Structure formats: C-alpha cells, structure tokens
Amino acid sequence: DTEVTQTPKHLVMGMTNKKSLKCEQHMGHRAMYWYKQKAKKPPELMFVYSYEKLSINESVPSRFSPECPNSSLLNLHLHALQPEDSALYLCASSQDVLQETQYFGPGTRLLVL
Amino acid sequence: QQQVKQSPQSLIVQKGGISIINCAYENTAFDYFPWYQQFPGKGPALLIAIRPDVSEKKEGRFTISFNKSAKQFSLHIMDSQPGDSATYFCAASIGQAGTALIFGKGTTLSVSS
Numbered sequence: 001d002t003e004v005t006q007t008p009k010h011l012v013m014g015m016t017n018k019k020s021l022k023c024e025q026h027m028g029h030r031a032m033y034w035y036k037q038k039a040k041k042p043p044e045l046m047f048v049y050s051y052e053k054l055s056i057n058e059s060v061p062s063r064f065s066p067e068c069p070n071s072s073l074l075n076l077h078l079h080a081l082q083p084e085d086s087a088l089y090l091c092a093s094s095q096d097v098l099q100e101t102q103y104f105g106p107g108t109r110l111l112v113l
Numbered sequence: 114q115q116q117v118k119q120s121p122q123s124l125i126v127q128k129g130g131i132s133i134i135n136c137a138y139e140n141t142a143f144d145y146f147p148w149y150q151q152f153p154g155k156g157p158a159l160l161i162a163i164r165p166d167v168s169e170k171k172e173g174r175f176t177i178s179f180n181k182s183a184k185q186f187s188l189h190i191m192d193s194q195p196g197d198s199a200t201y202f203c204a205a206s207i208g209q210a211g212t213a214l215i216f217g218k219g220t221t222l223s224v225s226s
Binding site: 006033040041042043045056088090092100102103104105106109 | 145147149154155156157158159162200202206208213214216217218219221
C-alpha cells in the first residue's frame with residue numbers, strides 16, 4: 001500500500017479565515033513533505049519533516065504553519081492567506097529523508113478569495 | 114547547478130507512437146532520477162526511477178535511458194496510448210538528509226487517437 005491521503009479535496013477560504021489541511025500515511029514512512037503546485041508548474045517544496053521534526057523550511061511565509069502530531073499525520077495550518085496562495089497543496093512521504101522515493105497524495109485544491 | 118532542464122514543454126504523439134522526453138542536469142552529486150506522471154487535478158505518481166550505475170531501466174512500456182557522461186536522462190513511452198496523456202516531470206535528488214527532489218518544469222503529453 002503506497003497511499004497518502006489528504007483532506008479536504010477542495011477548500012475555499014477568505015483572507016481572514018483560519019483553516020487546516022490534513023495528510024495521513026500508514027506506510028510507516030518517517031519523512032513527510034508539503035509541496036505547493038501552481039497550474040502548469042512543477043511542485044515546489046515547502047516543508048520537510050523527518051522523524052516528526054521539521055528539517056527543512058524553504059523560506060515559506062509564516063501564514064503557513066506546519067505541524068506533525070505523530071509519524072502518520074501531517075497538518076498545514078493556514079491563516080491570513082493571500083489570493084496568490086491559491087494552488088494545489090500536495091503532501092508526500094518517503095521511508096526517510098535518505099530514501100528518495102516520495103509518494104504523493106492527491107492534493108488539496110485551495111482557492112483564496 | 115541545482116536545476117534539472119526538461120524538454121520539450123509539450124508533445125503530441127499519435128496512438129501507437131513513441132513519446133520521448135529528455136532531461137539534463139549539472140550537479141554530479143545527483144544519484145537518483147525518478148519520473149512522475151500527473152493527471153489534471155491529481156497528485157504526481159511515481160512512474161519509474163533510475164540510479165547512475167544503470168544505463169537503462171524498463172518497466173512495461175516505459176523505459177528510462179541514462180547517460181552519465183552527458184548528464185542526461187530520458188523517458189521513452191512505447192506504443193503510446195490516449196490514457197498516457199498527462200504531464201510528466203523528471204526529477205533528481207542527492208539522497209542526503211536535508212536535500213529534496215529537484216523537479217524539471219514538466220512536459221505535457223497528448224496522445225491522439
């Protein structure tokens with residue numbers, strides 16, 4: 001089973017809202033990732049968690065706040081987003097950060113009004 | 114030096130034909146080269162991957178050719194089918210903690226019936 005699940009599938013939020021994206025995997029992977037993907041562009045790395053600790057933050061604005069409550073779950077908390085933050089947000093996992101094969105979830109399509 | 118250059122940007126192939134997508138890199142420390150397939154509104158799915166100690170890897174209709182001296186690798190899709198119509202991303206990584214997948218810009222493949 002190489003499944004990464006993400007909820008919700010779609011999200012519409014205003015610039016003053018607070019919302020959270022959720023990601024879950026049950027493959028026993030110890031590295032989890034958040035990516036942002038704009039239309040017709042490759043995924044852009046936002047954050048990497050390794051063994052539940054934040055190991056990479058690619059200079060992401062503080063209105064995006066990641067959280068890794070346990071080894072199977074990854075959250076992305078959103079607050080005071082801008083319309084340009086509208087994108088497909090992808091979660092991925094790998095066995096660990098030294099194992100390069102990353103498995104992606106289906107993504108959450110976010111629209112900020 | 115961290116870039117992966119992918120071409121062409123778009124490709125139209127007739128059903129049954131061969132689709133070829135090329136990627137080039139500069140960083141000789143890269144040691145893992147995956148290809149991802151992405152359908153609209155979905156997350157990228159790992160298609161096939163190769164390491165530099167192998168010059169070719171085949172899985173079904175998909176083949177990766179790797180030229181270490183030229184720092185190039187390519188994806189060949191034999192007997193292309195309309196269901197192969199998707200965006201394809203090549204990527205590269207170093208396989209060390211604190212590094213990440215570097216994606217090419219993507220190729221949109223359309224297979225006409």
